[in-house]
Amino acid sequence: xxxxxxxILSLGLVCAIGSLALTQVYQRTKKPIEEANxxxxxxSMKLVLPSETATTEKINDTFFKALDSDGKLIAYAGQATxxxxxxxxxxxxxxxSADGKILGVMVTEHGxxxxxxxxxxxxxxxxxxxxVLAGKAKKETFPPNAYxxxxxxxxxxxxxxxxxxxxxxxxxxxxxxxxxxLRGVNAVCKAFKELPKEK
Amino acid sequence: xSYFREFIKGLWRENPVLVLMLGMCPTLAVSxxxxxxxxxxxxxxxxxxxxxxxxxxxxxxxPSKVRIPCYIVIIAVFVTIVELLMKAYAPAELxxxxxxxxxxxxxxxxxxxxxxxxxxxHGVFRxxxxxxxxxxxxxLALMALGAVRECIADGTIFELQVLPEHEPFVLLKLPAGxxxxxxxxxxxxxxxxxxxxxxxxxxxxxxxxxxxxxxxxGKEEK
Numbered sequence: 001x002x003x004x005x006x007x008i009l010s011l012g013l014v015c016a017i018g019s020l021a022l023t024q025v026y027q028r029t030k031k032p033i034e035e036a037n038x039x040x041x042x043x044s045m046k047l048v049l050p051s052e053t054a055t056t057e058k059i060n061d062t063f064f065k066a067l068d069s070d071g072k073l074i075a076y077a078g079q080a081t082x083x084x085x086x087x088x089x090x091x092x093x094x095x096x097s098a099d100g101k102i103l104g105v106m107v108t109e110h111g112x113x114x115x116x117x118x119x120x121x122x123x124x125x126x127x128x129x130x131x132v133l134a135g136k137a138k139k140e141t142f143p144p145n146a147y148x149x150x151x152x153x154x155x156x157x158x159x160x161x162x163x164x165x166x167x168x169x170x171x172x173x174x175x176x177x178x179x180x181x182l183r184g185v186n187a188v189c190k191a192f193k194e195l196p197k198e199k
Numbered sequence: 200x201s202y203f204r205e206f207i208k209g210l211w212r213e214n215p216v217l218v219l220m221l222g223m224c225p226t227l228a229v230s231x232x233x234x235x236x237x238x239x240x241x242x243x244x245x246x247x248x249x250x251x252x253x254x255x256x257x258x259x260x261x262p263s264k265v266r267i268p269c270y271i272v273i274i275a276v277f278v279t280i281v282e283l284l285m286k287a288y289a290p291a292e293l294x295x296x297x298x299x300x301x302x303x304x305x306x307x308x309x310x311x312x313x314x315x316x317x318x319x320x321h322g323v324f325r326x327x328x329x330x331x332x333x334x335x336x337x338x339l340a341l342m343a344l345g346a347v348r349e350c351i352a353d354g355t356i357f358e359l360q361v362l363p364e365h366e367p368f369v370l371l372k373l374p375a376g377x378x379x380x381x382x383x384x385x386x387x388x389x390x391x392x393x394x395x396x397x398x399x400x401x402x403x404x405x406x407x408x409x410x411x412x413x414x415x416x417g418k419e420e421k
Contacts, residue, residue, distance in 0.1 A: 007265045014261070014269045018276040025280045032287035040291035109295065114231055114372045128360035 045077045048095030048104035062191040082184025086176045087111035092184035096156045105148045117177035120147045158189045209332030215309045216340035222309040227377040236345030238293045244334025249277045251330030254318040270314045278304045
C-alpha cells in the first residue's frame with residue numbers, strides 16, 4: 001500500500017510539473033504562433049496578388065481583398081480546400097483580379113507524394129548550386145508550375161477537368177492531385193461569384 | 200570514459216541510426232531531402248539534450264516501476280515545447296514539411312533508448328553530452344541519407360541543382376528508396392570496419408546486442 005502511494009505520487013508529480021511547464025510555454029508562444037501563421041498567409045498572398053498590393057483586408061473566411069497604396073481595390077485572394085487528393089486534402093490560394101480573372105494559383109498545404117503528385121502542387125525553384133557558389137543566383141520567389149500556371153489569366157468562373165477545349169488538362173501520374181487542386185480552385189470561384197461586389 | 204568521448208561516440212562508433220539501428224521510422228520518413236533531415240535532426244537533438252538532462256536529474260527520485268511512464272511524460276513535454284517553439288519561430292516552409300513528424304519524436308526509440316540506457320544511470324553532465332552527441336550523430340546520418348536521396352532523385356542538394364536536370368527518380372524519394380540507400384550506407388560502414396580489423400590483423404566480429412545499449416529487460420549493467 002505504501003509503495004503504491006509512492007508510485008502514484010512520483011508519477012503524479014512528474015505529470016504536474018510537466019503540465020505546468022507546458023502551460024507556461026503555451027501561453028508564451030500563443031501570440032508568436034498566431035503572428036507566424038498570419039505572416040505565412042500574407043507571404044503567400046503576396047505571391048498570387050499583383051505587385052502593387054499595399055495592404056490586404058479580410059472580407060470573410062474565404063476572401064481577402066488587396067488594396068493598393070491609394071486604398072483602391074485591385075484584386076482578391078481566396079483560399080479553399082480541395083478534397084480528395086492522393087493523401088488527404090489540398091489547400092489552395094487563388095489570386096483573382098478585380099475584373100474576375102485568375103492571377104495566380106498556389107498550393108499552400110498538401111500531402112501528395114513527392115516527385116509524383118507534387119508535380120501538380122509544388123512550385124519548385126531551379127537554382128543550381130554552381131550559380132549560388134558563383135554568386136550569380138537570382139532568388140525565384142514564384143517559380144513556375146505548368147499545371148498551376150495553365151489556369152492563370154482565365155476567367156474565374158469555375159473549371160472542368162478533362163482533355164477537351166476549354167477544359168483543364170491535368171498532370172499525368174498526378175490525376176488525383178490535379179483534380180483535388182481544381183476542386184479547391186472551383187470552390188474559390190464559387191465563393192467569388194457569391195461575393196458582394198464593391199464599386 | 201572521458202567527457203569528449205562521451206560526445207564523440209554518438210557520431211560514429213555508436214551512431215544511433217547506422218550502428219544502433221534506432222529511430223528507423225523518422226529516418227525513413229524524413230530523409231527524403233537534406234533540408235527536412237536537418238530540421239528533424241535539430242529538433243530531435245534538442246529533445247534528446249533536454250530529456251537526457253532532466254531524466255538524469257530525477258533518476259534517483261523515480262521508483263523503477265514507474266520509470267518508463269515518467270520518461271515518456273518528460274519526453275512528451277519536451278516534444279510539445281519544441282513543436283510550439285517551431286510553430287512560433289521556425290520558417291513556415293520547414294513547419295509545413297516537418298509538422299506531422301514532430302509529434303512522432305515522442306516515440307522515437309532514440310530518445311527513450313538513451314533515457315533508459317544512459318541518462319538513467321549517469322550524471323547530468325555526461326547525459327547532456329550523450330544526448331548532444333547522439334543528436335548530432337542522428338542529424339549527420341539523416342543529412343547524409345537525405346543528401347544522397349535528394350541528389351539522385353531530383354539532382355538537387357538543399358534544393359539547389361547539382362546534377363543536370365532530369366526526370367525525377369521517384370523510387371529514392373519513397374520509403375523503399377530510403378531502405379536501399381540505408382543498406383548501401385551500412386554495407387559501406389561494415390566494409391570500413393572489416394578493412395580496419397584486417398589491417399590490425401584481427402578478424403572482424405560484428406557487434407552483438409549488449410546490455411550497455413539495451414537493458415530494457417531491467418537487469419543492471421554488469
